[in-house]
Amino acid sequence: MTTLLNRVARPVKAASRQAQALVIAGALTVVAGAPSASAEDIKIGVPLSLSGSVAFAGTKMREAMELAFEEVNSSGYLGANKLVPVWADDRSSQPQGISVTQQLALRDNVSAIVGYTASNICLASLPVAQELKVPTLQSDCVVPGLDAIGNYVYNGVRPYESFVLELVDKLVPAKQIKTAAVIYLRENPVFTRLAPAITKAFEKNGVKVVATEAVTGGGDADFSAQLTAIANTKPDILAILTLGGQVGPVMVQARRAGMEKTLFIGEQSFDSADVRRIAGPNAAGAYYPSHWFADSPLPRNQAYVKAYRAKYNRDPDTFATNGYNGVWLIAQIVKKAGSGDRAKILAAMESPGVYETVFGTEGKTKFENRMLTMTPFFFTIGADGKIARFEGK
Amino acid sequence: MLLQQLVNGIIAGSVYALFALGFNLVLGAMNILNVAQGAVFTWSALVGFYLIKVYGLPFPLALLAAVAAGGLLNMLIEVLVFRPLRNRGGSAMSTLVASIGVSMILISAAQTASDAQVERFPFGTLPEIQWSALSVRLTFTQAVVLVTTLATMIGTYLLLHRTRLGKAIRTMAFNERTAKMLGIPTESVARWTFFLSGALGGLAGVLLGLMFSTVHFLMGEPYVLKGFAAIVIGGFGSVIGVIVASIMIGLAEVFSTVIGVGAFRDVIIFGMLFMFLLFRPNGLFGKDEEVRP
Numbered sequence: 001m002t003t004l005l006n007r008v009a010r011p012v013k014a015a016s017r018q019a020q021a022l023v024i025a026g027a028l029t030v031v032a033g034a035p036s037a038s039a040e041d042i043k044i045g046v047p048l049s050l051s052g053s054v055a056f057a058g059t060k061m062r063e064a065m066e067l068a069f070e071e072v073n074s075s076g077y078l079g080a081n082k083l084v085p086v087w088a089d090d091r092s093s094q095p096q097g098i099s100v101t102q103q104l105a106l107r108d109n110v111s112a113i114v115g116y117t118a119s120n121i122c123l124a125s126l127p128v129a130q131e132l133k134v135p136t137l138q139s140d141c142v143v144p145g146l147d148a149i150g151n152y153v154y155n156g157v158r159p160y161e162s163f164v165l166e167l168v169d170k171l172v173p174a175k176q177i178k179t180a181a182v183i184y185l186r187e188n189p190v191f192t193r194l195a196p197a198i199t200k201a202f203e204k205n206g207v208k209v210v211a212t213e214a215v216t217g218g219g220d221a222d223f224s225a226q227l228t229a230i231a232n233t234k235p236d237i238l239a240i241l242t243l244g245g246q247v248g249p250v251m252v253q254a255r256r257a258g259m260e261k262t263l264f265i266g267e268q269s270f271d272s273a274d275v276r277r278i279a280g281p282n283a284a285g286a287y288y289p290s291h292w293f294a295d296s297p298l299p300r301n302q303a304y305v306k307a308y309r310a311k312y313n314r315d316p317d318t319f320a321t322n323g324y325n326g327v328w329l330i331a332q333i334v335k336k337a338g339s340g341d342r343a344k345i346l347a348a349m350e351s352p353g354v355y356e357t358v359f360g361t362e363g364k365t366k367f368e369n370r371m372l373t374m375t376p377f378f379f380t381i382g383a384d385g386k387i388a389r390f391e392g393k
Numbered sequence: 394m395l396l397q398q399l400v401n402g403i404i405a406g407s408v409y410a411l412f413a414l415g416f417n418l419v420l421g422a423m424n425i426l427n428v429a430q431g432a433v434f435t436w437s438a439l440v441g442f443y444l445i446k447v448y449g450l451p452f453p454l455a456l457l458a459a460v461a462a463g464g465l466l467n468m469l470i471e472v473l474v475f476r477p478l479r480n481r482g483g484s485a486m487s488t489l490v491a492s493i494g495v496s497m498i499l500i501s502a503a504q505t506a507s508d509a510q511v512e513r514f515p516f517g518t519l520p521e522i523q524w525s526a527l528s529v530r531l532t533f534t535q536a537v538v539l540v541t542t543l544a545t546m547i548g549t550y551l552l553l554h555r556t557r558l559g560k561a562i563r564t565m566a567f568n569e570r571t572a573k574m575l576g577i578p579t580e581s582v583a584r585w586t587f588f589l590s591g592a593l594g595g596l597a598g599v600l601l602g603l604m605f606s607t608v609h610f611l612m613g614e615p616y617v618l619k620g621f622a623a624i625v626i627g628g629f630g631s632v633i634g635v636i637v638a639s640i641m642i643g644l645a646e647v648f649s650t651v652i653g654v655g656a657f658r659d660v661i662i663f664g665m666l667f668m669f670l671l672f673r674p675n676g677l678f679g680k681d682e683e684v685r686p
Contacts, residue, residue, distance in 0.1 A: 216659070224647075249511075278607070
């Protein structure tokens with residue numbers, strides 16, 4: 001209920017802040033006359049999955065992106081220019097994703113797009129952004145192939161497939177794994193691609209894959225039949241390739257089905273305080289890669305985590321961080337471009353450069369083949385629910 | 394493993410039965426396919442969750458409150474949406490469309506209230522006990538679900554067949570005009586029918602949320618179609634039929650995984666639904682004369 005009240009109160013407070021800003025801006029205009037020629041409100045389209053099945057991630061992205069937009073504008077990072085977000089909800093649906101991309105490009109005439117939450121929506125929407133020639137930085141989709149869409153589409157994250165496979169290579173010898181099983185969400189391209197890839201990685205390491213089961217998305221929460229079938233094969237490790245909202249329940253039900261000692265391996269969706277909260281002690285023995293973690297000592301990251309905690313009274317997760325990072329990346333690109341002109345923004349994206357991020361150990365990164373370079377970290381969840389770096393031992 | 398899967402199928406089917414019974418009550422008595430039942434199911438689970446997590450209510454009290462909330466919410470939907478439509482002579486299509494609208498409003502509200510996040514009932518809401526015998530594992534939570542569901546099914550059957558309200562509901566299911574001529578206060582019966590339906594949906598929501606460690610705003614969605622399939626296969630208006638069909642659906646889902654075609658379990662269930670619609674439209678236990686003219 002507190003959440004509900006906050007949700008109701010937040011837009012009112014935001015509206016109030018906006019009203020104050022408008023009054024101040026209006027007063028300054030009266031005093032100073034017309035705004036200077038260099039001052040520009042640069043509209044940035046922000047399509048996210050704010051309702052529907054992926055809203056658990058999209059709403060967190062929006063929170064962190066609001067924070068980032070506030071930081072960019074209040075810090076004067078772009079001088080007199082301001083980034084003005086134009087939010088759009090793709091409702092976790094591909095047709096709606098295409099529709100909001102068209103609206104942002106044609107109706108709202110945004111200078112650039114940053115956002116998107118789900119990989120299947122990226123697959124449908126990014127070709128539209130390319131066709132409409134809008135510089136676009138997707139900041140959360142990890143399905144392979146997005147780098148090949150075209151010169152207008154850049155990727156603020158990269159596919160997790162290689163990270164997960166690298167983790168398999170480290171984990172199998174370290175934990176002397178002999179058998180593995182896979183459970184995956186059959187409606188999501190990230191997982192339908194990752195399931196055979198991780199199977200091959202296990203087999204390459206001499207691990208026998210004893211069971212593979214598929215689950216459905218939406219509101220489905222009963223995985224008992226699949227997990228009973230898997231538990232019967234007694235795997236040493238279970239790859240859980242589902243969305244974040246399903247990972248916790250899968251872990252709980254796997255333990256109940258008899259996989260008390262089975263290790264878990266997964267990808268980005270494991271990296272959430274919500275997963276650890278829902279799974280509780282059942283998450284112990286889970287391993288996953290991530291390009292970011294809240295305790296990373298990078299000063300930029302520490303400042304971000306502190307600001308997020310202060311604003312939302314909880315820790316950010318990877319989804320939130322991907323969104324936050326996306327906004328700051330687009331801000332750096334716009335700064336290079338010096339204006340909201342699409343052609344100049346594209347030229348800035350295409351020119352080589354080093355970008356500041358909250359990712360990795362150095363925080364500095366660049367685009368290679370329109371995709372951000374990243375170094376993965378590997379983590380494990382302990383019995384106390386705390387995460388620790390996994391170094392392959 | 395087969396025995397364990399049998400237990401899994403019966404437990405899943407029994408939760409479907411609770412949901413479908415409520416669905417069936419309104420469809421049978423009022424000729425309304427209340428799609429918003431899925432949203433009522435979700436809201437009850439959320440109410441139960443918040444009462445336990447935020448206010449620390451003991452589980453039995455929270456369960457009762459959540460069930461009552463489901464009933465009241467459904468009653469409110471009847472009073473604010475369906476009754477005005479009925480009074481204006483609205484068709485079955487108009488009530489269906491209205492219920493879809495109500496469902497969308499309630500799901501959006503649930504998303505806002507929960508911040509779109511997946512929640513779970515706190516650890517220790519029920520004792521974390523597990524029994525094992527004959528290679529079958531049964532948790533205390535599953536046992537509670539089974540016993541509660543069984544008791545509710547028997548209670549619903551007795552209510553419909555042994556009480557004045559039940560007889561009134563069944564008379565309305567036969568023909569509303571006849572019920573009026575017999576002096577049955579149809580508006581009051583309609584209200585109570587919706588209350589019972591919502592309470593059953595609410596009970597299913599809390600039990601499912603507890604059993605599968607998940608409470609979120611879309612949790613009711615899959616149950617609407619499965620509930621509808623259970624009604625068609627079981628027979629409109631038949632309590633026994635809906636229970637049998639729900640268990641059949643639960644078992645079909647589980648055994649599709651056992652035989653290695655788990656990815657097609659929805660195809661199997663809705664294939665069954667299609668076959669029944671084609672060859673036995675009154676379902677397993679439905680009778681021609683019980684269909685509203």
